[in-house]
Amino acid sequence: MTIDIAGLPEEHIAFAPSPLAELCMALHALSQPAHHPGLASWTAATAAGLDPCLADRLLEGDFMWRSSFSDVFMAFAGIPGGTGRPSATLAEELDVLDKLDDERFVMAALEHCWLALYNEGGGPSPLTDARARARVLETAAARGPGRLEFSLRLLDDTAGVRVWMRRLLEDCDEAFFAETWRRIEPEQIADARHKTEVLRRRGLPAALQEVSAALSVDEARTTITVDKMLNGTATATDPETGSGLVFVPTHFGWPHLLVLHAPGWRPVVHYPVRNPGLPSPGSVELLQRRMEALAHPMRMLLCRSLARAPYTTSELATVLGITPPEVSRHLSALKKAGLLHTRRQGRYAQHQLDLGAVARIGPDFIEGVLR
Incomplete structure (x- = not known):
């Protein structure tokens, strides 16, 4: 994914916590605990303490945070002429959400129904266009x-659904989030301040690396690239929307690294606060190269030997009954994928499978697809 920042003044890049965005991630962790094993104690205790009535109400709209993350939770980025930055309290952010016009609110809430169209510009509104409505339903x-029942309610009684949603989020705040936010907000404020200082003192490339190894910027400082299994573009310099790029830290987010890139909204990067106990995100390109390298039947046979002991090219050719040049080609593919250790012993080079790198493919794949 790419974010166009050509000509964006550095002072228009901000780091700031968002209580509403964090509530979204907390709801996601509750609905998908398998994505967040490190939060197991919190999700178990919070789910056990939920009032059954509140738990049932959460199920009505859980698609907005369960399998995707609705942009309504970052309403600050969708208000034309607004500040484009989060507010300090959940109540203030809910007030901003109330200011989002009905068409934007409905499009963002129904993102799960037409994700591709939404990200490409949306097309006609289902509130006013019969064909768009039929397609959504x-x-x-x-x-x-x-999903159908909720979508009908949203289209037929948008105002009622907006009141229902605000009350639901306020009840979540009273039930569990307010106490949680008091605990994690200082960490997020400190993280945002630290990265703001890195940006000021060391520049954008250093600040991006502080956010995530999955972020980079070109030498001309015109484009930020986010290493995700998803294609998308955004601009931080749209004159109609307003220029600006916001980085929002999250305690609950790992392994997700989210990028709001809807047309007409300012871009937002929602990143997990770095924890020394969490692995650094691996490259999607390297993961693909490793999986492709191991998928070849002959290389799988080579790995069976290389996992047990170091071998020379000639020894592998004898074991597998193929020519040394064929072995060399397969070893070259494994080496490019970073899956081999090679050491010289006299005139010979001995190769052995890097078991640690192979073992990381599973976790790297899960982290990559969830990122």
Whole structure:
């Protein structure tokens, strides 16, 4: 994914916590605890303490935070002429959400129904266009009766759903989030201040590396690239939307690294606060290269030997009954994927499989697809 920042003044790049965005991630962790094993004690205790009525209400709209992350939780980025930055309290951010016009609110809430169209510019609004409405309801119906019922409510009684959603989020705040936010907000404020200082003193490339190894910027400082299994573009210099780029830290987010890139919204990068106990994100390109290298049947046979002991090229050719040049080609693919250790012993080079690198492929794949 790319973010166009050509001509963006550095002072228009901000780091700031968002209580509403963090509430979204907390709700996601509750609905998908398998994504967040490090939060197991919090999710178990919080889920056990939820009032059954509140738990049932959360199920009505959980698609907005369960499998995708609705942009309504970053309403500050969708207000034309607004500050483009989060507010200090959940109540203030809910007030900003109330200012989001109905069309933007509905499009963002229905993102799960037409994700590609939404990210490409949306097309006609289902609030006013019969064909768009029919398409949304058809997609919602294919995802289950609950999605269809909610989508109908949203289209037919947008104001009522907005009141329902605000009350639901306020009840979540009272039930568990306010106490949680008091605990984690200082960490997020400190993280935002630190990265702001890095940006000021050492520049954007250093600040991006502080955010995540999955972020980079070109030498001309015109484009930020986010290493994700997803294609998308955003601009931080749209004159109609307003220029600016915000980085929002999250305690609950890992391994997700989110980029708000909807047309007409300012871009936002929602990044997990770095924890020494968490692995650094691996390159999606390297992961693909490793999986492709291991998928070849002959290389799998080579790995069977190389996992047990070091071998020379000639020894592997004898074991597998193929020519040394063929072995060399397969070893070259494994070496480019970073899966081999090679050491010289006299005139010979001995090769052995890097078991640690192979063992990381599973976790790297999970982290990559969830990122």
